[in-house]
Amino acid sequence: MTSVQAPLEKADAFGPLKRFVSRRASWIPVFAALALLILIFIAGQAYFGNFLTPRVISALLLDNAYLFILAVGMTFVILTGGIDLSVGAVMAFTGMFGASLLRDGVPSGIVVPVMLLLGAAFGLAIGVLVQYFDVQPFIASLAAMFAARGLAFMVSLDSIKVETPEILWLQSTRIQGAPGSFYITPTGIIALLVVLVAALVLAYTRFGRTIYAIGGNEQSARLMGLPVVRSKLLAYVVSGVCAGLAGVVFTAYTGASYPLNGMGTELDTIAAVVIGGTLLLGGSGFVVGSMIGVFVYGTIKTAISFMGADQSWTRISVGLLLLLFVVVQRIIVARSDRR
Amino acid sequence: MSTAKEARAIVEMRGITIEFPGVKALDGVDLTLRGGEVHTLMGENGAGKSTLIKALTGVYAIDGGSIIVEGTPREFRGTADAQLAGISTVYQEVNLCTNLSVGENVMLGHEVRGPLGINWAATHREAARHLENLGVRLDTRSMLSAHSIAVQQLVAISRAMVTDSRVLVLDEPTSSLDRGEVDQLFGVIRGLRDRGVAILFVTHFLDQVYEISDRLTVLRNGTLVGEYPVEDLPRGQLISKMIGRELDELDAISQSAARAIDRTSDPVIRATGVGRRGVLHPADVEVYDGEVVGLAGLLGSGRTELVRLLYGADRADAGRVEVRGRTARITNPRHAIDRRIAFSSEDRRAEGLVGDLTVAENIVLGIQAKRGALRKVRKSEQDTIVEEYIQALGVRPANPNALVRNLSGGNQQKVLLARWLATAPQLIILDEPTRGIDVGAKADIQRKVAELSEQGLAVVFISSELEEVIRIAQRIVVMRDRRKIGELTSHDIGVDDLVAFIADEQPQPDSPESAA
Ligand SMILES: Nc1ncnc2c1ncn2[C@@H]1O[C@H](COP(=O)(O)OP(=O)(O)OP(=O)(O)O)[C@@H](O)[C@H]1O
Ligand SMILES: [Mg+2]
Numbered sequence: 001m002t003s004v005q006a007p008l009e010k011a012d013a014f015g016p017l018k019r020f021v022s023r024r025a026s027w028i029p030v031f032a033a034l035a036l037l038i039l040i041f042i043a044g045q046a047y048f049g050n051f052l053t054p055r056v057i058s059a060l061l062l063d064n065a066y067l068f069i070l071a072v073g074m075t076f077v078i079l080t081g082g083i084d085l086s087v088g089a090v091m092a093f094t095g096m097f098g099a100s101l102l103r104d105g106v107p108s109g110i111v112v113p114v115m116l117l118l119g120a121a122f123g124l125a126i127g128v129l130v131q132y133f134d135v136q137p138f139i140a141s142l143a144a145m146f147a148a149r150g151l152a153f154m155v156s157l158d159s160i161k162v163e164t165p166e167i168l169w170l171q172s173t174r175i176q177g178a179p180g181s182f183y184i185t186p187t188g189i190i191a192l193l194v195v196l197v198a199a200l201v202l203a204y205t206r207f208g209r210t211i212y213a214i215g216g217n218e219q220s221a222r223l224m225g226l227p228v229v230r231s232k233l234l235a236y237v238v239s240g241v242c243a244g245l246a247g248v249v250f251t252a253y254t255g256a257s258y259p260l261n262g263m264g265t266e267l268d269t270i271a272a273v274v275i276g277g278t279l280l281l282g283g284s285g286f287v288v289g290s291m292i293g294v295f296v297y298g299t300i301k302t303a304i305s306f307m308g309a310d311q312s313w314t315r316i317s318v319g320l321l322l323l324l325f326v327v328v329q330r331i332i333v334a335r336s337d338r339r
Numbered sequence: 340m341s342t343a344k345e346a347r348a349i350v351e352m353r354g355i356t357i358e359f360p361g362v363k364a365l366d367g368v369d370l371t372l373r374g375g376e377v378h379t380l381m382g383e384n385g386a387g388k389s390t391l392i393k394a395l396t397g398v399y400a401i402d403g404g405s406i407i408v409e410g411t412p413r414e415f416r417g418t419a420d421a422q423l424a425g426i427s428t429v430y431q432e433v434n435l436c437t438n439l440s441v442g443e444n445v446m447l448g449h450e451v452r453g454p455l456g457i458n459w460a461a462t463h464r465e466a467a468r469h470l471e472n473l474g475v476r477l478d479t480r481s482m483l484s485a486h487s488i489a490v491q492q493l494v495a496i497s498r499a500m501v502t503d504s505r506v507l508v509l510d511e512p513t514s515s516l517d518r519g520e521v522d523q524l525f526g527v528i529r530g531l532r533d534r535g536v537a538i539l540f541v542t543h544f545l546d547q548v549y550e551i552s553d554r555l556t557v558l559r560n561g562t563l564v565g566e567y568p569v570e571d572l573p574r575g576q577l578i579s580k581m582i583g584r585e586l587d588e589l590d591a592i593s594q595s596a597a598r599a600i601d602r603t604s605d606p607v608i609r610a611t612g613v614g615r616r617g618v619l620h621p622a623d624v625e626v627y628d629g630e631v632v633g634l635a636g637l638l639g640s641g642r643t644e645l646v647r648l649l650y651g652a653d654r655a656d657a658g659r660v661e662v663r664g665r666t667a668r669i670t671n672p673r674h675a676i677d678r679r680i681a682f683s684s685e686d687r688r689a690e691g692l693v694g695d696l697t698v699a700e701n702i703v704l705g706i707q708a709k710r711g712a713l714r715k716v717r718k719s720e721q722d723t724i725v726e727e728y729i730q731a732l733g734v735r736p737a738n739p740n741a742l743v744r745n746l747s748g749g750n751q752q753k754v755l756l757a758r759w760l761a762t763a764p765q766l767i768i769l770d771e772p773t774r775g776i777d778v779g780a781k782a783d784i785q786r787k788v789a790e791l792s793e794q795g796l797a798v799v800f801i802s803s804e805l806e807e808v809i810r811i812a813q814r815i816v817v818m819r820d821r822r823k824i825g826e827l828t829s830h831d832i833g834v835d836d837l838v839a840f841i842a843d844e845q846p847q848p849d850s851p852e853s854a855a
Contacts, residue, residue, distance in 0.1 A: 022481040026438070204456030206448065209439075214449055216436030223398065223434040224450050224498070225419035283438040 029277030029329060030289035036275075036321070037296050044303050047205020056180040057304060061188040062171075064298040066091065066246040066253065068191035071268045071276070071290040072198045073123075073242025076235040078273055079202075080214045081282025082130065082137035084236065087243040088265030090122045092257075094247030097153045099160040099257035116244040122148060127233035129207045135326035145266065152259040159258035162251055170252040187249045194242065198287045205230055213280025271322045272297045279329060296321070345752075346373035347507055347539045349479045350426070355394050356403030357387075358628060359745065362736065364390040367404070372506060372537040372558055377528060377551050379569075380539045381581055383777040389431050391558070392510050392573035396421040396428050400791045407678045409505075425505040429512050431541070431748045431775070433495045435483055441490075442466035442479030445497045456533060456689030469497040474523035483567030489515040489638050489687055496524065507531060508539045511748070513547060514775045515685070516661075517638040517803055525551050535630050541697035543749070543777050544804075545574055557581055582779040583839050592782075593810050595789035596829050600630045600813055605664035605764045607797040608680070610649060613658030621657050626766060631788065631798040633812030633829065635805060636841055642801050643685060646768045650682040655796040676709065681764035683756055685771040685801075692755050698734060701723040705758040725748035728757035733783045749776045756784065766797040787812050805834045817841055 022090025044051035061068075070087045084153045094115040101111045113339045122144050129140035131204075162168065168262045168334050169186065202208035211232040213221040236284035276293025300321075350372040351817040356639045357365040371376055380388045393399045395406060397415025406413050408424055413420045418428065435444045442463040443450075451461040463479045468475065475493045483491060492515045497509060507528075513521050528551060532538055542548060548555070548569075556581045557564040564580050570801050572580070606625040612620035619641045626632050633640045649654040651669040660667050662678050669675050677684065692701055703721050710716065725739045734746075743754055756772055769788070772809055773781045788811060802808050808815055808829070815827045817840055827840065 019478065019481070022478070022485045023440070025482055041454075063574075200456065204459075206450060206457070209443065209447060209450070211456070212439060213436045216438035220434040220436050223418050223428075224447055225417065225422045227419065238427055283436070330767075 002091050003161075020298050022169075024084050024169075025185050025228070026284045027277075027286070029279075029325070030286055030292065031264065032294045032325070032328060033289060033296060037292055037299065038272070040303065042298050043077075043186060044299070044306070048303075048306050051306065054180065058188075058294060060298045060302065061191065062185055063301075064190040064294050065185075065187040066250040067265070067272065067297070068291060069194050069242050069246040069249060070265065071272050073239035074266075074269045074277075075198070075274050075278055075285060075287050075290045076211060077137070078215075078270075078278050078280060079282055079285055080232055080235045081218070082232070082235070082282075083141060083229050083270070084126065084127045084239045085141040085266045086126065086144035086148055087246070088123055088262035088267075089121055089145040089152065090240060090243035091246045091250055091265065092259060092261040092263075093148040093152040093155070093260055094118045094244045095251045095257040096155040096259055097161065098247060099143050099251055100155050102162055102164045102167065102190050103160055108118045108164050109231050112248055119242070119244020120237050121240065121241040121245065122243065123237040124233065126240070127236035130236070131229055131232055140247055149259075152261075155259070157259065159256045161237050161256045167248070167252050168255060170249070171255070187218050187252055190245070190249060194245065195287055199239075199258065202287060207234060211235055212283055215279075254329060268297060268318070271318050274329075275318075275321055275325050277325075277329075280326075346376055349374050350395065351405065351407040352391070353396060354404035354405070355391065355401055355406070355422050357390055357394055357399055362745075364562055365394065365561045366510070367578070368558065368561070369566075370395075370539075370601065371566070372539055374505070374535045374537050375532055376553045377532055377538045377540055378554045378556065379542065379548050379552040380556050380558065381541075381548065381577065383581055383735075384753075384775075384780055385560075386558040386581075387512055387561040387745040388558060389747060390561075392428065392430070392541070396426060396508065422504075422641040425503075426508065427499040427502050427504040427506070427643050428439065428508040429499045429510060430494050431510040433488070435491060437482070437484035437491075439483060440480050441470075441477060441483050441486065441805070444483050444494050445469055445479070446570050446770055447498075449501045454670070457579040459591050465501075468496070470494070470529055471495055472680060473521065474502065484583055487515075487639070487643075489517070489520070492516060493520065500527070504536065506537045506539070510541045510746065511539075511543070511775055513542055513544065515638075515771075521547065531638060534724075538613055543775060543781075544578070545778065548577070549574070558789060559583055561823055578778055581777070588758060591784050592789045595632065595793055596809075596811055596813055598629075598793070598813070600627050602627050605661070607663060609661045609759050610647065610663075611659045611661075612646075613648050613655045613660060615644070615653060615656050617646060617649060618653065618821065621816075622823035624649070624816060626797045626799060626825075628765075629792050629795045630796055630814065631792050631800055631812045632826075633808035633815040634799060634801040634818065635808050635815050635837060636818030638803070640818040640819075640841075641823075642818050644821065645818065645823075646682065646770060650680060650768060652682065652684075678679070679763070679765040680768070681705075681759040681762055681766070683759045683770060684774060691757050692751055692758075693852075695742065696747070697740045697742055698729065698754055699739035701754050702728055702757045702761055725757075731783065731787045733758055733780050749780060752776055753780065753784070760787070760791065764796070766800040767791075767797070768801075770801045772800070773804070773807060805837050809834060809837060819843065 041052055070091065074084055074087060097118060098111050098115040102108060126140045126144050129135040130137050171187055172187055173186055174183040202211065210221065210226045213226055214228055214232060218228060250261060272293035273290045274280060275296050276289030278289060297318055300317050304311060304313045346632060348371050352370040355365050355367065356367055368391060370391060377735045382388050390399065392399050397417045397420050413424060421428065445466040446462050450457045451465055452458060466479045473493050473496060483494065492512060496512050512523065528538055540551065552569045554566065554568055556566045579586045606627045609621050609625045612621035622645060636642050651674050654670050662671055666677060670775045699721065702725050703716055706716055729737050729739060734750055734753045743751060745754060752775055773784055776784065785807065788798055800808065800812055809832065812829050815829050816823055817827065819823050819841060
């Protein structure tokens with residue numbers, strides 16, 4: 001038989017733009033979120049005149065440190081195609097439990113690891129339900145949410161004040177150049193470190209790549225011989241640990257723990273992750289995007305308090321943005337399906 | 340030739356039995372894979388080939404029998420286990436992640452790692468090297484979703500070559516490949532065989548069977564028919580062992596193709612200068628009532644691209660389309676469906692067979708979608724249509740209530756085809772409708788297409804199997820390098836003429852327009 005072959009792909013048929021798109025299509029929503037963030041900054045500056053100041057920007061990181069951490073954990077879970085509704089409640093419970101231990105004089109060197117482990121336990125429980133009992137992630141994490149919230153109330157019905165110096169130090173220390181310039185607190189550093197480590201794990205480890213593969217096609221991932229079960233469990237554990245860490249950071253931020261902390265925070269987190277370009281279907285998204293998503297969320301909140309308007313407007317604008325982004329994502333997915 | 344008697348058995352499967360609810364997919368099947376041998380597993384659609392492979396690699400737990408690898412009884416718990424034992428597998432349904440890059444799909448789980456985690460540059464270099472062994476050169480950093488099924492299949496095969504395995508299992512790896520790629524793959528397979536690797540191969544292309552195999556195992560209805568050295572089982576015998584009867588004559592189909600077509604009235608579809616920049620040079624196509632127009636050309640020659648433009652799946656940026664003499668704007672599949680044009684694409688999974696619905700529901704889905712949700716198709720009417728197509732195309736099991744998810748690959752393809760045919764279109768575009776379909780069923784499908792075209796249906800038929808195109812089409816449009824290079828009348832040419840024309844090895848026969 002004759003062996004004739006058409007060139008499979010013609011390298012020159014792709015312009016640089018096409019090549020970029022063929023390689024980096026999944027970054028497009030992240031850029032969209034970044035563009036949106038810049039737009040809000042510019043609009044805010046034009047409107048208020050004193051919006052883009054080092055103080056405001058530094059406060060963004062400080063005020064939302066816990067949300068950055070939660071969003072990172074949530075990104076892992078959503079990338080696998082799951083969801084974790086428990087993070088707000090787990091943050092509240094670990095915060096309460098930690099605060100009560102601190103009040104009883106347990107050293108913070110023990111309390112903080114305990115809080116992280118508690119978070120991990122919740123994540124593991126959700127993962128086991130999802131993986132071994134075939135429970136929908138939505139339901140499994142909803143159950144965990146109720147459990148954690150209930151436990152938070154069992155610790156105490158009232159808020160517990162935290163006076164441990166090391167914990168308060170996390171919040172009160174300001175590392176700053178000249179007075180009036182940018183500053184950062186240890187909580188902010190923790191948040192940034194979490195983002196950095198997570199970004200590296202997702203991009204440069206087999207665990208991270210397996211997470212993407214599972215979100216892309218779980219059946220394929222299994223047939224490829226990837227450790228699907230272990231990685232999925234671990235994704236929920238990561239989310240749980242992040243919730244525990246957010247408990248630490250939030251306790252430091254408020255100087256107290258309150259069983260009603262973090263009500264609805266899981267939804268803010270999901271909104272930030274989605275605005276940051278992570279597909280709810282899984283398999284596509286980046287923690288850097290989630291970070292931008294949180295910045296968008298925080299900036300809107302700040303802008304609205306600048307206006308002196310009611311904070312319910314934050315919810316409304318975030319809701320609208322979410323809608324917009326989900327629609328944009330649908331269009332991108334639909335177009336890439338059509339090749 | 341193989342020195343079969345001395346070759347060492349690496350894998351011995353004995354008395355393998357697997358039952359699914361309601362079906363005994365395998366019943367006491369034996370299979371022995373020897374080092375340095377290409378062993379081809381043959382059988383009709385649904386015979387149990389893929390199931391046997393999944394039993395070997397631990398995707399399915401076996402209900403009976405034993406698996407011995409290198410002398411030790413084994414029971415794998417999944418692909419990862421099998422891989423560790425030196426068995427790498429390309430499953431029939433291309434199992435990759437389209438959300439990741441080409442290179443990553445090749446290397447997932449085997450990435451090159453340095454002290455700081457995955458070394459992407461080295462990983463992509465490795466991936467490129469493995470792809471190049473198969474003669475594929477492409478940007479390994481591009482997303483897999485940007486590539487055709489054929490490329491994806493090559494990526495899946497490269498993936499299996501990454502680990503140094505003693506057993507390589509390939510379940511219909513060539514279904515989407517063209518001749519050149521198959522040659523390349525066979526070169527690689529022979530190389531591995533000579534190094535002592537045991538290879539298990541599945542295909543429905545008989546030519547390939549005789550080209551590469553040393554030994555055959557034939558399955559029928561989940562039972563073992565026998566194991567034969569390839570020289571003991573000539574083609575005719577192989578077919579009758581597979582389907583349990585002699586293959587019916589295909590002459591009737593050829594006669595249908597020789598039928599004269601009335602080209603005096605307006606064609607069902609006439610496309611003039613239809614093209615799209617960077618995708619397809621402007622081309623002309625007409626299809627008349629009752630005519631089958633074949634589209635021949637190599638992979639990537641623009642066959643699929645042309646029909647996607649006709650169907651509105653992609654938007655043409657040049658040219659004009661007329662449907663029955665009236666200008667039609669078809670920029671969206673919806674427009675095509677409204678004009679009773681149906682398109683069965685080469686990608687049956689993306690096409691949306693709904694795995695969790697039954698065979699009957701999937702077939703009726705198309706009719707129902709056309710009628711709109713309000714006018715329900717009557718149950719009795721449904722039953723007759725479903726029954727008719729299950730019979731005509733030989734869907735196995737012939738059970739309208741079986742879930743499509745549980746059908747073998749070839750049978751899913753038949754259901755998809757039935758769905759489109761059942762919508763009673765005036766023009767149907769079939770892109771590789773017989774891919775992955777066994778010899779007996781191929782004849783069934785060709786017969787059905789011929790029969791419908793005799794009743795007036797216009798058909799565009801794309802196939803990489805040139806014999807099939809020549810047998811079924813009256814006219815053949817030949818594509819090369821994303822342009823139409825000519826048209827041939829099928830009744831006075833043979834496969835070799837067509838191959839030569841496609842490859843441009845001789846001056847062109849009577850073609851009205853050479854290049855568009
Ligand atoms: N998960 C499942 N549940 C129920 N039945 C199944 C399942 N998988 C396969 N079967 C049935 O087992 C039989 C064998 O299927 P299998 O996929 O092994 O066929 P095959 O020989 O590979 O066919 P093809 O050539 O079409 O790929 C078929 O009747 C199929 O319907
Ligand atoms: Mg099969």
